[in-house]
Amino acid sequence: MSPSPATASELLDSLNDKQRAAVESAPGSVLVLAGAGSGKTRVLTHRIAWLLNEQGESPFSILAVTFTNKASAEMRHRIESLVGGPMNRMWIGTFHGLAHRLLRAHHQEANLPEGFQILDSDDQYRLIRRILKSLDLDEKRWPPRQAMGYINAKKDDGLRPKHIDAGHHPMEQMLLRIYTTYQEACDRAGLVDFAELLLRAHELWLSHPHILAHYQGRFRHVLVDEFQDTNAIQYAWVRLLVGNTSNVMIVGDDDQSIYGWRGAKIENLNKFLDDFKGSEVIRLEQNYRSTGNILKASNTLIANNAERMGKELWTDGSDGELIAVFQAFNELEEARFIVSRVKQHLEQGGALSDCAILYRSNAQSRVLEEALLHQQVAYRIYGGLRFFERQEIKDTLAYMRLVANRSDDAAFERVVNTPARGIGDRTLDIIRTAARQHGLSMWRSCQQLLNEKALSGRAANAVRGFMDLIGDIDDEIAEFSLKLATDKVIQLSGLKSMYEQEKGEKGEARVENLQELVTAAGTFEKPEEAEDMSDLNAFLAHAALEAGDNQASDSEDAVQMMTLHSAKGLEFPLVFMCGVEEGMFPSQKAVEEGDRLEEERRLCYVGMTRAMQKLFITYAESRRIYGRETFAKASRFLSEIPEQHLEHIRPKTQVSQVQPTNRFTQTEKSFDATGFKLGQRVKHPKFGDGVIINYEGSGAQSRVQVAFDGQGIKWLVVAYARLQAV
Numbered sequence: 001m002s003p004s005p006a007t008a009s010e011l012l013d014s015l016n017d018k019q020r021a022a023v024e025s026a027p028g029s030v031l032v033l034a035g036a037g038s039g040k041t042r043v044l045t046h047r048i049a050w051l052l053n054e055q056g057e058s059p060f061s062i063l064a065v066t067f068t069n070k071a072s073a074e075m076r077h078r079i080e081s082l083v084g085g086p087m088n089r090m091w092i093g094t095f096h097g098l099a100h101r102l103l104r105a106h107h108q109e110a111n112l113p114e115g116f117q118i119l120d121s122d123d124q125y126r127l128i129r130r131i132l133k134s135l136d137l138d139e140k141r142w143p144p145r146q147a148m149g150y151i152n153a154k155k156d157d158g159l160r161p162k163h164i165d166a167g168h169h170p171m172e173q174m175l176l177r178i179y180t181t182y183q184e185a186c187d188r189a190g191l192v193d194f195a196e197l198l199l200r201a202h203e204l205w206l207s208h209p210h211i212l213a214h215y216q217g218r219f220r221h222v223l224v225d226e227f228q229d230t231n232a233i234q235y236a237w238v239r240l241l242v243g244n245t246s247n248v249m250i251v252g253d254d255d256q257s258i259y260g261w262r263g264a265k266i267e268n269l270n271k272f273l274d275d276f277k278g279s280e281v282i283r284l285e286q287n288y289r290s291t292g293n294i295l296k297a298s299n300t301l302i303a304n305n306a307e308r309m310g311k312e313l314w315t316d317g318s319d320g321e322l323i324a325v326f327q328a329f330n331e332l333e334e335a336r337f338i339v340s341r342v343k344q345h346l347e348q349g350g351a352l353s354d355c356a357i358l359y360r361s362n363a364q365s366r367v368l369e370e371a372l373l374h375q376q377v378a379y380r381i382y383g384g385l386r387f388f389e390r391q392e393i394k395d396t397l398a399y400m401r402l403v404a405n406r407s408d409d410a411a412f413e414r415v416v417n418t419p420a421r422g423i424g425d426r427t428l429d430i431i432r433t434a435a436r437q438h439g440l441s442m443w444r445s446c447q448q449l450l451n452e453k454a455l456s457g458r459a460a461n462a463v464r465g466f467m468d469l470i471g472d473i474d475d476e477i478a479e480f481s482l483k484l485a486t487d488k489v490i491q492l493s494g495l496k497s498m499y500e501q502e503k504g505e506k507g508e509a510r511v512e513n514l515q516e517l518v519t520a521a522g523t524f525e526k527p528e529e530a531e532d533m534s535d536l537n538a539f540l541a542h543a544a545l546e547a548g549d550n551q552a553s554d555s556e557d558a559v560q561m562m563t564l565h566s567a568k569g570l571e572f573p574l575v576f577m578c579g580v581e582e583g584m585f586p587s588q589k590a591v592e593e594g595d596r597l598e599e600e601r602r603l604c605y606v607g608m609t610r611a612m613q614k615l616f617i618t619y620a621e622s623r624r625i626y627g628r629e630t631f632a633k634a635s636r637f638l639s640e641i642p643e644q645h646l647e648h649i650r651p652k653t654q655v656s657q658v659q660p661t662n663r664f665t666q667t668e669k670s671f672d673a674t675g676f677k678l679g680q681r682v683k684h685p686k687f688g689d690g691v692i693i694n695y696e697g698s699g700a701q702s703r704v705q706v707a708f709d710g711q712g713i714k715w716l717v718v719a720y721a722r723l724q725a726v
């Protein structure tokens with residue numbers, strides 16, 4: 001952090017004329033509409049610093065909305081270094097984070113208990129399954145995901161059950177009934193799902209004009225990044241807050257709208273211009289991020305979309321290297337190619353963190369991870385299975401949630417019989433039904449059933465045991481620091497010993513994760529804005545809200561892996577975009593439903609424009625994914641990029657080493673030469689006995705995949721593994 005604030009000229013000198021005009025724009029409403037890498041986010045950051053330094057605005061009067069928690073942390077950091085001091089009182093966050101903060105401050109007016117908990121999408125799914133069961137609905141006919149999509153979409157559109165007229169459509173009538181029952185269950189337990197955060201925050205303002213007036217008076221400046229991906233309720237929320245008096249600056253790019261499938265509306269950009277008459281529109285056209293080749297290729301690609309607000313980007317930088325296109329036989333070869341280029345970059349003195357691997361779907365990461373692990377290249381996944389989403393972590397957090405709030409039904413369900421303590425489905429059904437009938441939480445309904453002696457002797461004992469356990473944990477940890485409390489929860493709940501008994505790598509990893517949770521609790525710093533919350537509640541909210549941000553330590557040099565969606569707004573010197581095949585990207589679904597093709601193309605544009613110096617595009621002719629093998633040709637997007645920006649790379653290695661379908665005929669001999677066969681039992685000095693289930697390569701490079709008894713499946717290099725036939 002710089003010791004003194006940046007002067008006006010320091011703030012403005014690093015901007016071009018149009019950027020400067022935006023930063024210094026007069027009070028009112030401003031839309032900055034511009035393509036990728038043109039400095040939109042930079043404009044927002046500098047605008048805030050300029051308001052503080054030059055206009056004497058208080059941090060208290062500013063509200064800035066970013067798309068991810070990571071982006072808000074970065075923005076806060078940038079502003080602090082421009083302003084030269086901590087900016088705790090400024091509200092910077094995601095829509096969800098800000099809505100949460102608001103609801104906490106006004107929980108009574110919002111009809112929520114003080115310690116209300118956030119229901120993440122996994123919890124929401126479980127709760128919906130339970131609702132289906134309580135309504136006697138067959139999951140095959142009424143898939144929980146469908147109900148979940150329905151509920152969230154309605155909430156994103158600002159609709160409560162009472163606003164919906166299902167008419168004579170039996171299907172919609174049923175979904176509406178599920179929505180209604182689900183919402184009653186959430187309200188009873190004090191649970192708030194992600195979509196609910198926004199809807200309720202919006203309703204809070206509508207029903208309490210004095211609260212709205214307070215915030216309208218306070219936030220004189222409202223700034224929103226990535227505006228093209230706001231949904232209806234987010235738009236309405238901003239609209240209400242800004243009212244007729246505040247100043248608002250929104251920045252966005254219609255070509256980067258990629259969340260239409262989740263209810264985002266590009267039209268909000270036009271709606272903004274309608275609602276805020278006389279808005280100043282500023283277009284930025286110079287790109288500072290990418291080389292000429294990358295930029296021209298991206299511009300040409302996106303020009304294939306019909307629905308655009310229209311803009312062109314130019315750079316005064318050099319053309320740079322050509323975009324490298326690699327055609328792989330299969331996903332293994334693709335992964336190996338990527339890892340080899342990452343290592344090459346490292347050998348040339350580059351950092352791993354310069355490299356980003358982007359993929360269309362999360363399932364693609366596994367093979368890439370395996371290749372990176374094999375070559376001992378450190379990597380970090382954004383948005384995949386995050387630390388706080390792992391089973392053992394969620395189990396522990398559920399105990400903690402129940403300690404904090406006995407009415408948390410989702411947490412109750414999760415751990416009531418984990419570890420197993422003899423509370424079976426039948427008992428649970430009785431508890432659920434009673435809870436529903438009397439409008440009680442599961443916990444209260446247990447108390448009632450026990451008082452009435454309505455449970456069989458054994459079930460009653462088991463339930464009482466569980467309730468005593470939660471009570472004991474509560475008593476035990478009352479005086480402890482968050483770290484010690486977490487440690488206690490892990491031990492007393494029985495989770496630690498349960499996972500210790502789970503053999504093999506997986507069990508080990510789970511125990512390590514539990515330990516890591518204690519570390520996380522120990523290093524957790526309660527944010528200033530959560531001052532009024534207990535440490536435990538603040539930690540639980542943090543775990544639910546910021547799941548993705550807390551992975552590996554940020555200081556470790558690692559390749560960045562993420563889906564194309566989570567790469568939005570970021571930039572990397574080297575970008576690998578993989579799986580660029582028809583059926584994969586664009587996805588099969590998008591091809592079938594024609595109107596989604598443009599959104600896929602925008603996603604491709606987002607991916608390409610993340611690259612600063614070098615872009616690799618890879619695809620595989622055959623791919624094993626989602627448990628089946630598919631064959632595909634290169635994506636149409638690739639053919640939309642002019643050849644003059646591309647160089648094609650094709651490996652000179654023999655086909656036989658990597659082609660899984662032909663493996664038996666073509667490599668049987670070399671495999672035989674290693675002395676092992678498929679299906680053969682072998683012994684390893686460390687991992688013990690196992691069976692060979694796969695192999696690849698030949699001679700010194702040959703590797704075998706062995707399923708070890710209780711030790712998991714591993715790839716081993718035959719030359720080093722000291723395997724013995726048994």
Ligand SMILES: Nc1ncnc2c1ncn2[C@@H]1O[C@H](COP(=O)(O)OP(=O)(O)OP(=O)(O)O)[C@@H](O)[C@H]1O
Binds near residue numbers: 019037039042568569
């Ligand atoms: N005037 C400038 N001079 C030098 N570098 C700049 C300038 N404006 C922006 N940059 C740099 O260009 C890169 C892209 O800027 P930024 O991330 O703000 O773009 P963006 O429009 O928000 O992109 P995206 O649409 O991908 O979110 C950043 O590294 C930024 O620091």
Ligand SMILES: [Mg+2]
Binds near residue numbers: 040041042225569
């Ligand atoms: Mg940006």
